[in-house]
Amino acid sequence: xxxxxxxxxxxxxxxxxxxxxxxxxxxxxxxxxxxxxxxxxxxxxxxxxxxxxxxxxxxxxxxxxxxxxxxxxxxxxxxxxxxxxxxxxxxxxxxxxxxxxxxxxxxxxxxxxxxxxxxxxxxxxxxxxxxxxxxxxxxxxxxxxxxxxxxxxxxxxxxxxxxxxxxxxxxxxxxxxxxxxxxxxxxxxxxxxxxxxxxxxxxxxxxxxxxxxxxxxxxxxxxxxxxxxxxxxxxxxxxxxxxxxxxxxxxxxxxxxxxxxxxxxxxxxxxxxxxxxxxxxxxxxxxxxxxxxxxxxxxxxxxxxxxxxxxxxxxxxxxxxxxxxxxxxxxxxxxxxxxxxxxxxxxxxxxxxxxxxxxxxxxxxxxxxxxxxxxxxxxxxxxxxxxxxxxxxxxxxxxxxxxxxxxxxxxxxxxxxxxxxxxxxxxxxxxxxxxxxxxxxxxxxxxxxxxxxxxxxxxxxxxxxxxxxxxxxxxxxxxxxxxxxxxxxxxxxxxxxxxxxxxxxxxxxxxxxxxxxxxxxxxxxxxxxxxxxxxxxxxxxxxxxxxxxxxxxxxxxxxxxxxxxxxxxxxxxxxxxxxxxxxxxxxxxxxxxxxxxxxxxxxxxxxxxxxxxxxxxxxxxxxxxxxxxxxxxxxxxxxxxxxxxxxxxxxxxxxxx
RNA sequence: GCCUGGGUAGCUCAGUCGGUAGAGCAACGCACUCGUAAUGCGUAGGUCAGGAGUUCGAAUCUCCUCUCAGGCUCCA
Numbered sequence: 001x002x003x004x005x006x007x008x009x010x011x012x013x014x015x016x017x018x019x020x021x022x023x024x025x026x027x028x029x030x031x032x033x034x035x036x037x038x039x040x041x042x043x044x045x046x047x048x049x050x051x052x053x054x055x056x057x058x059x060x061x062x063x064x065x066x067x068x069x070x071x072x073x074x075x076x077x078x079x080x081x082x083x084x085x086x087x088x089x090x091x092x093x094x095x096x097x098x099x100x101x102x103x104x105x106x107x108x109x110x111x112x113x114x115x116x117x118x119x120x121x122x123x124x125x126x127x128x129x130x131x132x133x134x135x136x137x138x139x140x141x142x143x144x145x146x147x148x149x150x151x152x153x154x155x156x157x158x159x160x161x162x163x164x165x166x167x168x169x170x171x172x173x174x175x176x177x178x179x180x181x182x183x184x185x186x187x188x189x190x191x192x193x194x195x196x197x198x199x200x201x202x203x204x205x206x207x208x209x210x211x212x213x214x215x216x217x218x219x220x221x222x223x224x225x226x227x228x229x230x231x232x233x234x235x236x237x238x239x240x241x242x243x244x245x246x247x248x249x250x251x252x253x254x255x256x257x258x259x260x261x262x263x264x265x266x267x268x269x270x271x272x273x274x275x276x277x278x279x280x281x282x283x284x285x286x287x288x289x290x291x292x293x294x295x296x297x298x299x300x301x302x303x304x305x306x307x308x309x310x311x312x313x314x315x316x317x318x319x320x321x322x323x324x325x326x327x328x329x330x331x332x333x334x335x336x337x338x339x340x341x342x343x344x345x346x347x348x349x350x351x352x353x354x355x356x357x358x359x360x361x362x363x364x365x366x367x368x369x370x371x372x373x374x375x376x377x378x379x380x381x382x383x384x385x386x387x388x389x390x391x392x393x394x395x396x397x398x399x400x401x402x403x404x405x406x407x408x409x410x411x412x413x414x415x416x417x418x419x420x421x422x423x424x425x426x427x428x429x430x431x432x433x434x435x436x437x438x439x440x441x442x443x444x445x446x447x448x449x450x451x452x453x454x455x456x457x458x459x460x461x462x463x464x465x466x467x468x469x470x471x472x473x474x475x476x477x478x479x480x481x482x483x484x485x486x487x488x489x490x491x492x493x494x495x496x497x498x499x500x501x502x503x504x505x506x507x508x509x510x511x512x513x514x515x516x517x518x519x520x521x522x523x524x525x526x527x528x529x530x531x532x533x534x535x536x537x538x539x540x541x542x543x544x545x546x547x548x549x550x551x552x553x554x555x556x557x558x559x560x561x562x563x564x565x566x567x568x569x570x571x572x573x574x575x576x577x578x579x580x581x582x583x584x585x586x587x588x589x590x591x592x593x594x595x596x597x598x599x600x601x602x603x604x605x606x607x608x609x610x611x612x613x614x615x616x617x618x619x620x621x622x623x624x625x626x627x628x629x630x631x632x633x634x635x636x637x638x639x640x641x642x643x644x645x646x647x648x649x650x651x652x653x654x655x656x657x
Numbered sequence: 658g659c660c661u662g663g664g665u666a667g668c669u670c671a672g673u674c675g676g677u678a679g680a681g682c683a684a685c686g687c688a689c690u691c692g693u694a695a696u697g698c699g700u701a702g703g704u705c706a707g708g709a710g711u712u713c714g715a716a717u718c719u720c721c722u723c724u725c726a727g728g729c730u731c732c733a
Contacts, residue, residue: 103728113661214728215660222730226660229728257726261668270706270724326733347733381658381731382724390732476733500733527733564690590690599694613692625693632693 004057020047021200024059034061036204037070037197044070046138046197062236069097074136074199075126075208075234076102081190082125083230087112092192093155093218093227100244101233105216107155107225114213114228122230123210130206134186136198146181149191155218156193207241208234250490256542257387263547263604265538265555266388275385275392277535282555285584287534289553291373294397294422294530301418303371303399308351310375314341319508320350325442325477331379348374349502349527352400353509356523361513366523367403367411373534374398387539394533402511402523411526412460412482412499419484419497419530420464425652426541427550428496430487432467436474443477445504453501454480478504479527488544496540500527548627550654551607551645558585558645559601560622563613565590570617574610574638581642598625607655610641628656 002014004023014022020038024031024047037044039058040051044066051057060067076095079102084090087108095104108114114122141149143160150156160181184198185191199205209232216229235241252258260266265283268276279287295305314333317323323330326346333341345351352370361368375395384390403411420431435458438450461468461482475481481500485493502525505511512520531537541549551557558578562571568589575585588597594611601609611623615635624641625632648655 116662212727213661216729217659220730222659226729228660231728268725274724320733322733329731329733349733378732383658383660383729384731386726478733561693563692566690593689593691593696594693595691596695597693602694609693611693615692623692630693634692 002051002053004051004053004055007056007058014051017050019050020045020057020059023051023057027059031059031061034063035059036061036067036199039066044197046136047200048138049197068234068236070197070199071205071236072097072102072234073194074202075205075232076104077136077184077186077192077194077198078126078129078202078205079122079210079230079232080104080106080192081129081186082122084190086118086121086125091153091155094159095192098231101211101231103216103229103231105155105218105227105229107227114230116213119210119213119230123208126208126210127206129186130202133201133203135201136196137185138196138198139183139185139191141181141183143181146183146193149183150193159193205234207236207238208232209241209245247490251492251543254490254543254546255387256389256539259542259547260388265542273392274382275380275390277388277391277393283538285555286538286549286553290426290531290534290537291397293425293552297418297422297425298371298399301369303369306352306355306370306372308345308348308355308372308374310377311342311344312351314343316350316354317343317346320347320353320505321444321477321508322347322350329378329380331377344377345374346376346378348372348376348396348398349400349505349525350509352398353505353511353525356400356402357509357511361402361511361523363404363513363515363521366513367401367407368523369399369401371397371399388535389539391533391535394535396529396533397531399528399530401526401528402506402513403526404513404515404521405524408501408524408526409456409460412456412501413463415499415526415528416460416464416482416484419499419528422530423484423486423496426537426553427544427652428486428488428540431496432469432485432487432493433461433464434469434471434474434483434485434495435461436471436476436481436483438480439473439475439477443475445478449503450480453503457482457499457501476500476502478502481527486540488540489546492543494540496532496537497528497530498532501525502527545654548605548607548654548656550652552649552652554605554607555584556586556604556606557583558608558610559606560585560587560610560612561594561597561601562587562590563594563611567612567614567617571610571612574612574622577638578642578645581645583645602627608641608645626655628654 002016002018003011004014005011012023012026014026021035024035035047037060038047038049039060040055044060060070062068062071076097080092080095083106084092089109091107093105095102146160147157150160181193182195183191184194184196186202211231211233214229214231215226218224218227233244235244263282264280265286266277266279269278314323330346331344333343336342355370356368373395375393377393380390380392385392401411437454443450457480479500479502481498483495484497486496487493506522506525511523513523515521560571560575562568571587571589575587578585598609605627607627609625611625616622619635621635621637622641623632623634624636
């Protein structure tokens with residue numbers, strides 16, 4: 001007899017040699033059908049694994065993250081088998097699961113490439129494999145046996161050899177723990193290296209779709225061969241798959257590049273080159289509104305406004321260390337004035353250090369908070385530019401705070417509160433924090449400094465009471481950082497503000513202040529961008545709101561439509577009256593049918609459409625058609641609409657709220 | 658930078674076997690005068706991303722460059 005403990009604490013007795021599958025069957029037929037794997041004492045294993053007495057066990061179904069993971073990993077194996085059937089002699093590399101899906105990397109014979117049409121062929125072959133109801137049979141081997149099995153598979157062999165030496169978590173996932181090589185065999189002709197577990201049979205799979213082909217470097221190293229990768233998604237039910245595909249469509253519908261064009265906000269003229277945007281009048285208005293609000297808040301927050309030029313002699317970035325670390329990411333220098341090299345600035349911080357250093361500073365001036373909308377240029381590699389989120393020219397809402405070591409903790413805490421509050425005003429309210437620590441191999445400064453900086457940031461982050469995740473090794477060369485991550489309206493996360501601690505720049509520039517002890521001291525420098533870049537923040541806002549911006553940020557807040565052209569004069573009067581309140585109002589006179597003009601205004605996502613006709617001219621009212629509603633109000637007084645707008649704008653809310 | 662796939666009117670797209678350019682929307686003009694998501698008619702709009710080649714003839718075939726998308730790598 002075997003006795004196991006279930007998640008609810010109860011125990012279950014099974015006959016000797018019973019497996020996870022037997023356990024599931026003993027609990028109920030529905031669970032037996034849903035079971036994909038079993039968790040034994042915290043480890044995921046196959047359903048076919050015999051259970052040991054006293055084990056803590058849990059049947060894994062597709063309702064859990066683990067269950068979907070098993071499903072997707074098994075689907076990846078099926079895809080590999082399909083590719084090997086269609087391209088005999090193909091080499092297969094790794095096929096892990098990722099969020100919502102999986103991928104698998106291959107090297108095709110003759111350096112052949114997958115085409116989009118091949119995806120359909122592979123998918124058809126996968127469905128055949130599913131229909132064949134092939135079992136996943138686990139086998140364990142020694143390293144030498146493993147090498148023999150995969151003798152003609154160089155990528156698999158490399159992984160097995162790596163396990164003998166220094167195994168990474170990724171490799172162990174592919175192979176297995178404890179010096180054994182585990183494989184899963186589907187047929188005599190297809191065996192894959194894998195730690196497992198897998199579903200019992202390919203028939204358990206089926207709700208998948210191959211999404212796209214892409215190139216990917218072997219082991220992510222651009223110096224190694226580029227493999228052909230196929231991405232797929234897989235789910236337990238048809239409905240879940242369809243929902244996932246719908247979410248992708250929704251993300252596409254919100255794409256800021258598409259909305260930016262449709263709403264006439266900005267464009268990327270090819271004459272300018274990749275990653276260089278121009279903002280049209282409406283996009284320019286949005287930018288101005290964001291910047292004005294940000295400036296006002298920074299004034300209230302005790303910041304001082306500075307500006308700095310766009311180009312500088314090389315010396316500045318030599319001193320700061322940027323040329324040493326990031327020359328690749330900077331535009332090449334211009335030679336001026338007999339060999340002087342000038343660079344476009346990729347960062348604002350060294351300029352702010354110079355402003356700090358412009359005269360003798362006293363501890364009484366600290367914390368000194370310098371703020372600038374600073375436009376920087378970074379030479380992003382050609383393949384990485386992406387809409388407004390990854391550009392070559394951008395404006396940072398950058399500030400650098402100089403303070404004493406004693407002030408550092410309080411300053412960081414109030415800074416974090418300031419940042420979160422401002423983001424909430426823009427309508428983002430679901431946050432978590434990420435702590436990025438010392439980057440191995442490219443950090444400057446002593447261990448003590450790094451440890452202190454990391455500990456300080458961590459305590460401030462913890463005190464903020466938000467979820468905190470660790471991004472080990474993700475810091476900049478000069479210091480660790482906290483970044484605020486925000487979830488948007490469709491659950492995607494975006495890195496927003498970053499707060500970085502920096503002991504290095506003040507030292508490199510020999511920036512000092514005179515303390516109460518009449519001695520020179522080095523200030524701490526805190527780097528902080530709130531929007532990150534104005535461009536990127538605009539992109540995130542557009543996607544978050546699907547283009548339907550809150551009224552205070554809408555370039556055009558109100559459009560006034562006359563029913564007939566003899567109402568035009570009244571429409572202009574209403575508009576003038578609202579403009580005197582500072583509203584952004586446009587009149588569209590009656591040259592086209594009303595329905596057509598309403599449709600146009602709706603497509604432009606204007607918060608309020610006002611319609612004025614005979615009744616309104618007579619009684620001095622307006623018809624109000626709010627965005628997001630489908631029951632326009634008639635006979636509204638201009639004064640009550642005015643009040644509604646005042647409140648909505650002051651509260652930064654939207655007509656649909 | 659690398660891989661895969663694109664680039665035809667302002668936008669979205671069609672264009673067969675290589676035979677010389679098309680639609681809808683938008684713009685402009687005229688008519689229509691209308692109460693909540695598309696009024697009608699007309700006009701104009703193109704070095705088919707750019708360059709070179711093959712050909713009697715290229716949007717179409719070949720090569721190079723630019724540029725966009727999806728990935729990889731990178732992201733101070």
